[in-house]
Amino acid sequence: xxxxxxxxxxxxxxxxxxxxxxxxxxxxxxxxxxxxxxxxxxxxxxxxxxxxxxxxxxxxxxxxxxxxxxxxxxxxxxxxxxxxxxxxxxxxxxxxxxxxxxxxxxxxxxxxxxxxxxxxxxxxxxxxxxxxxxxxxxxxxxxxxxxxxxxxxxxxxxxxxxxxxxxxxxxxxxxxxxxxxxxxxxxxxxxxxxxxxxxxxxxxxxxxxxxxxxxxxxxxxxxxxxxxxxxxxxxxxxxxxxxxxxxxxxxxxxxxxxxxxxxxxxxxxxxxxxxxxxxxxxxxxxxxxxxxxxxxxxxxxxxxxxxxxxxxxxxxxxxxxxxxxxxxxxxxxxxxxxxxxxxxxxxxxxxxxxxxxxxxxxxxxxxxxxxxxxxxxxxxxxxxxxxxxxxxxxxxxxxxxxxxxxxxxxxxxxxxxxxxxxxxxxxxxxxxxxxxxxxxxxxxxxxxxxxxxxxxxxxxxxxxxxxxxxxxxxxxxxxxxxxxxxxxxxxxxxxxxxxxxxxxxxxxxxxxxxxxxxxxxxxxxxxxxxxxxxxxxxxxxxxxxxxxxxxxxxxxxxxxxxxxxxxxxxxxxxxxxxxxxxxxxxxxxxxxxxxxxxxxxxxxxxxxxxxxxxxxxxxxxxxxxxxxxxxxxxxxxxxxxxxxxxxxxxxxxxxxxxxxxxxxxxxxxxxxxxxxxxxxxxxxxxxxxxxxxxxxxxxxxxxxxxxxxxxxxxxxxxxxxxxxxxxxxxxxxxxxxxxxxxxxxxxxxxxxxxxxxxxxxxxxxxxxxxxxxxxxxxxxxxxxxxxxxxxxxxxxxxxxxxxxxxxxxxxxxxxxxxxxxxxxxxxxxxxxxxxxxxxxxxxxxxxxxxxxxxxxxxxxxxxxxxxxxxxxxxxxxxxxxxxxxxxxxxxxxxxxxxxxxxxxxxxxx
RNA sequence: GCGCGAUUAGCUCAGUGGUAGAGCAAUGCCUUGACAUGGCAGAGGUCACAAGUUCAAAUCUUGUAUUGCGCACCA
Numbered sequence: 002x003x004x005x006x007x008x009x010x011x012x013x014x015x016x017x018x019x020x021x022x023x024x025x026x027x028x029x030x031x032x033x034x035x036x037x038x039x040x041x042x043x044x045x046x047x048x049x050x051x052x053x054x055x056x057x058x059x060x061x062x063x064x065x066x067x068x069x070x071x072x073x074x075x076x077x078x079x080x081x082x083x084x085x086x087x088x089x090x091x092x093x094x095x096x097x098x099x100x101x102x103x104x105x106x107x108x109x110x111x112x113x114x115x116x117x118x119x120x121x122x123x124x125x126x127x128x129x130x131x132x133x134x135x136x137x138x139x140x141x142x143x144x145x146x147x148x149x150x151x152x153x154x155x156x157x158x159x160x161x162x163x164x165x166x167x168x169x170x171x172x173x174x175x176x177x178x179x180x181x182x183x184x185x186x187x188x189x190x191x192x193x194x195x196x197x198x199x200x201x202x203x204x205x206x207x208x209x210x211x212x213x214x215x216x217x218x219x220x221x222x223x224x225x226x227x228x229x230x231x232x233x234x235x236x237x238x239x240x241x242x243x244x245x246x247x248x249x250x251x252x253x254x255x256x257x258x259x260x261x262x263x264x265x266x267x268x269x270x271x272x273x274x275x276x277x278x279x280x281x282x283x284x285x286x287x288x289x290x291x292x293x294x295x296x297x298x299x300x301x302x303x304x305x306x307x308x309x310x311x312x313x314x315x316x317x318x319x320x321x322x323x324x325x326x327x328x329x330x331x332x333x334x335x336x337x338x339x340x341x342x343x344x345x346x347x348x349x350x351x352x353x354x355x356x357x358x359x360x361x362x363x364x365x366x367x368x369x370x371x372x373x374x375x376x377x378x379x380x381x382x383x384x385x386x387x388x389x390x391x392x393x394x395x396x397x398x399x400x401x402x403x404x405x406x407x408x409x410x411x412x413x414x415x416x417x418x419x420x421x422x423x424x425x426x427x428x429x430x431x432x433x434x435x436x437x438x439x440x441x442x443x444x445x446x447x448x449x450x451x452x453x454x455x456x457x458x459x460x461x462x463x464x465x466x467x468x469x470x471x472x473x474x475x476x477x478x479x480x481x482x483x484x485x486x487x488x489x490x491x492x493x494x495x496x497x498x499x500x501x502x503x504x505x506x507x508x509x510x511x512x513x514x515x516x517x518x519x520x521x522x523x524x525x526x527x528x529x530x531x532x533x534x535x536x537x538x539x540x541x542x543x544x545x546x547x548x549x550x551x552x553x554x555x556x557x558x559x560x561x562x563x564x565x566x567x568x569x570x571x572x573x574x575x576x577x578x579x580x581x582x583x584x585x586x587x588x589x590x591x592x593x594x595x596x597x598x599x600x601x602x603x604x605x606x607x608x609x610x611x612x613x614x615x616x617x618x619x620x621x622x623x624x625x626x627x628x629x630x631x632x633x634x635x636x637x638x639x640x641x642x643x644x645x646x647x648x649x650x651x652x653x654x655x656x657x658x659x660x661x662x663x664x665x666x667x668x669x670x671x672x673x674x675x676x677x678x679x680x681x682x683x684x685x686x687x688x689x690x691x692x693x694x695x696x697x698x699x700x701x702x703x704x705x706x707x708x709x710x711x712x713x714x715x716x717x718x719x720x721x722x723x724x725x726x727x728x729x730x731x732x733x734x735x736x737x738x739x740x741x742x743x744x745x746x747x748x749x750x751x752x753x754x755x756x757x758x759x760x761x762x763x764x765x766x767x768x769x770x771x772x773x774x775x776x777x778x779x780x781x782x783x784x785x786x787x788x789x790x791x792x793x794x795x796x797x798x799x800x801x802x803x804x805x806x807x808x809x810x811x812x813x814x815x816x817x818x819x820x821x822x823x824x825x826x827x828x829x830x831x832x833x834x835x836x837x838x839x840x841x842x843x844x845x846x847x848x849x850x851x852x853x854x855x856x857x858x859x860x861x862x863x864x865x866x867x868x869x870x871x872x873x874x875x876x877x878x879x880x881x882x883x884x885x886x887x888x889x890x891x892x893x894x895x896x897x898x899x900x901x902x903x904x905x906x907x908x909x910x
Numbered sequence: 911g912c913g914c915g916a917u918u919a920g921c922u923c924a925g926u927g928g929u930a931g932a933g934c935a936a937u938g939c940c941u942u943g944a945c946a947u948g949g950c951a952g953a954g955g956u957c958a959c960a961a962g963u964u965c966a967a968a969u970c971u972u973g974u975a976u977u978g979c980g981c982a983c984c985a
Binding site for chain 2: 027214413597603613617778874879885
């Protein structure tokens with residue numbers, strides 16, 4: 002079938018085309034075309050960036066998708082925009098680098114492979130050991146890791162695939178380690194035992210950004226502890242976590258709380274394991290909340306930990322890393338999962354008569370972003386980073402060196418930058434960049450347990466921080482943790498480039514990403530750029546919309562509400578998907594996904610294809626537009642609008658208004674070119690005037706060739722296909738690598754001529770609308786025998802009548818300056834003059850009367866409205882003259898129409 | 911609690927002070943020679959609400975309501 006299309010469209014084969022025309026598919030079939038062109042581009046290295054080029058450089062680095070990932074609709078949006086920017090930059094004659102790659106995605110990937118190992122080999126990573134397990138991960142990555150890359154290719158992404166990078170490439174890893182070493186030596190990285198967010202499923206620490214707060218209905222347990230020195234007297238305490246009761250070391254009250262002042266310093270009995278714990282006073286306690294008494298569990302709550310530090314309290318850890326209870330003294334609970342233990346502990350309290358009541362209570366609970374389980378605050382040994390280059394990074398965004406679009410994200414950025422917490426960068430995983438810290442073997446155990454560790458500890462000589470272990474002949478053991486994945490991706494804009502590439506392409510021009518990773522990634526990249534590459538990493542950040550489902554919910558695997566982009570491409574083509582999505586998406590607010598919009602993209606591709614087919618039917622061979630003298634008004638009009646389109650597109654692109662770009666392209670082609678122009682010129686093709694036909698074909702070729710180039714960034718495949726097959730490009734040349742000609746197409750005509758042509762064309766289309774309207778009102782739409790009589794308003798009218806008849810679907814338009822219409826003949830005042838539609842008495846008079854009455858009432862209202870406005874002296878004095886003119890013209894028009902309707906009505910009565 | 915958005919036709923959304931728009935859906939007509947993934951025509955809106963500024967407000971100001979998102983707190 003593809004061959005047939007190709008054969009059909011190929012220039013110079015008119016006879017063959019005519020012979021096969023009836024068999025041609027009327028609908029565009031994107032699948033084969035898209036595949037074929039992508040292969041052609043790749044084979045001809047069209048995407049390759051040359052760092053030695055003398056052309057101006059333009060670069061984008063892809064936000065690296067997870068190597069485990071599969072394409073979702075957000076990726077499509079994001080990468081379509083990048084592709085549009087890259088392709089447009091090429092058309093502007095720039096040397097373009099769009100640098101692709103993937104991210105190793107520590108937790109996600111490790112979890113996936115652990116599951117595979119468990120399912121297929123029935124073993125665990127610990128049993129396999131670090132080295133063996135990592136081998137499995139690499140195997141998995143090599144086998145399945147590139148799926149998303151293939152999917153991006155299907156979408157048409159013009160990345161320089163020869164430069165594809167991975168965050169765990171050897172040289173990339175070396176840079177990550179070196180950054181760690183440098184920051185350590187600078188004193189910005191340190192190790193310490195801190196309260197961190199712990200994921201009991203992935204068994205690792207997480208950064209604050211990886212914790213998602215969700216509102217949950219919890220139970221608030223009210224219980225009572227007996228006072229040691231006053232048996233039978235109790236202190237009431239409320240808690241949501243009775244299962245950590247064994248870790249209580251105190252009960253706190255607010256020092257200003259009159260109710261409890263007398264208890265401070267005394268002791269209560271902890272029920273299990275039985276112990277006497279002190280009542281302390283601390284400002285943190287909210288008098289209003291619960292009973293006003295707070296149990297203190299320093300090991301399992303961030304606030305309690307801080308209170309514990311202030312009062313120098315003992316830390317009793319009663320949880321294992323996986324969230325099960327670690328408390329042999331209470332065998333009923335020991336080993337239970339934390340949530341089971343919660344119910345069990347409550348039951349035990351009840352048995353002991355210490356549980357007063359249980360209330361439902363809504364609070365926010367932290368969940369781990371990846372594993373989606375409740376986070377456990379946990380004290381553990383971790384590595385932390387104090388952020389570098391904070392001031393430069395903050396200033397850059399605020400002084401305009403880096404532009405955020407939409408601008409409002411600046412405040413989100415500033416807010417976070419102003420409240421930076423040290424970044425927990427260590428993860429208790431194996432898949433990732435291992436911390437480049439080495440301990441002398443004999444002292445390894447002791448050093449690993451050391452409460453805090455920073456650059457001062459290097460002096461001992463037993464610790465070494467460096468990419469490779471020291472070569473002093475002694476044995477060294479490496480720190481077992483790996484770094485947060487984002488600790489590698491924050492280097493992405495420059496760590497992916499070698500020196501000469503950096504020279505040409507760094508800093509990058511645009512970053513296109515979602516606002517949800519503004520902290521995770523964007524802010525950190527800016528800091529890393531200033532600290533390690535001496536300047537900003539990108540000049541513009543475009544934050545895309547977040548795509549939601551039709552109910553406004555975020556797309557998610559669990560809900561199953563995420564459409565598969567591959568299905569969409571099967572149904573609508575990659576071009577259709579891109580176009581449809583761009584038409585609605587990038588307005589800065591969230592968008593609801595609607596498949597109908599995507600079908601609009603497919604429909605548009607089909608329209609384009611058929612309009613080109615129409616051109617081919619008129620004969621093969623490209624005709625140059627070399628004379629402007631004899632152009633008709635509608636020729637001039639479409640050429641002028643094409644030039645205007647060029648200007649409008651520039652403006653829309655400059656402001657990153659991709660929906661505008663798409664809207665302009667759509668409007669020009671569908672409304673202006675197809676609905677108006679193509680219909681208007683059909684008269685030319687029915688006539689015998691060969692030179693007129695040739696002129697029209699030249700205009701068509703001029704418009705289509707330029708238009709296809711304009712459309713190319715959005716719909717790369719079909720435009721490449723049509724440009725080639727229509728013969729708009731020299732053989733062997735690609736549209737995607739051709740610089741777009743920006744010189745106006747409409748030259749050789751005076752501004753007055755252009756203006757006049759456009760005005761006549763506007764009249765033509767408007768009048769055609771009026772005539773169709775008249776026909777439709779009298780239910781004559783299907784009749785081909787409708788005849789109009791025009792009393793021409795000027796000389797040019799005669800020359801437009803044939804075209805007008807074509808557009809209006811009329812059999813004939815007569816010019817008759819002295820026409821005397823029969824009473825009641827429908828008429829319209831048009832910019833061509835008065836137009837009459839003789840009815841020959843075929844109309845139902847009663848229906849006509851009531852129609853006219855309704856119409857008269859409607860227009861009377863309009864006249865009153867406009868008259869009121871124009872009789873307002875303030876309006877006349879202070880409104881802009883052109884506004885007043887428009888209003889006056891409008892009133893005059895209504896009044897004319899009203900008068901006419903009344904006379905028609907009078908004739909009928 | 912603080913901050914940032916949103917609210918326009920049945921639906922999805924454009925619209926930066928001057929005649930309220932598009933696509934889809936729904937209605938009527940049209941298989942005419944590029945396209946039914948199409949054409950033509952008509953219908954459909956108190957621009958969330960209230961007050962203000964202005965000759966003029968969907969648009970600017972203030973407030974209210976509804977809703978989404980982020981941050982903080984949460985025993």
